[in-house]
Amino acid sequence: MQDAKNRKEAQRYAELVARLAPKSEMGQGMARAFLVGGLICVLGQMLTDFFSMRMRFGAQSAATATSICLIFLSALLTGLGLYDRIGKFAGAGSIVPITGFANSVVAPAMEFRREGLVMGVGAKMFSLAGPVLVYGIGSSIIVGLIAFALEVIG
């Protein structure tokens, strides 16, 4: 009798865990993404401040120089196998920043090195970044064309 009651309790507890666990896991994942993504942006802000204040770059050049620095850093960390570890902790916090874009170029380039420098490194480095460039550049041209059409009409 007591045994059956315990079993029922245990079952209820298991159900409770199952119901609550994914939610808290999601909360934890989002907190981690927020923390790491935010820190990468703070680093970006430091670089931007350096380029705009010390080097007297304009806003656009400072942003570009910041991107190049972050991409270099990401390539280095990816090469050392450290970016992967950050990614396991941070999830989208390491994917969404420009460093994640760089990682998506570097990681397949390294992985397919054994398939040669042309069809391995050269081709595979765009397996993830290619779609980003296709849709990014493609939609930017559409924007330019629409702006042109509006200019003609107006």
Add this chain to the structure above:
Amino acid sequence: MIAMLWMYVKAFAVGGLICMIGEALLLKTQLTSARILVGYVTAGVILGALGLYKPLIDFAGAGATVPLTGFGYMLAHGAIEGLENEGLLGAFTGGVRAGAGGIAAAVFFGYLAALIFKPKMKG
């Protein structure tokens, strides 16, 4: 000095928030990270074209330029700027020109990394 620190707080909060939305999409929608990246860059282009992203950059600085939506904004802004300066030709070249630094850096450093580093075994 305080203004600078406040800027870091804003960059952290906005950049973190943009990444957190990405994580929620990853966990809730089963979207692959490639689709998230494409979605973010395209969203940045559209928001940039509508003039909605620039205010976020003015507010949060690198918190808005470092996420991939900022790259999308840069592309759209470049296309519009190109159109203003060079007409239709600029609408074609402006986007890539504005994004050239990031694209070139990714290609160059990516290639170097592939030459220098050996991939870690996945286990």
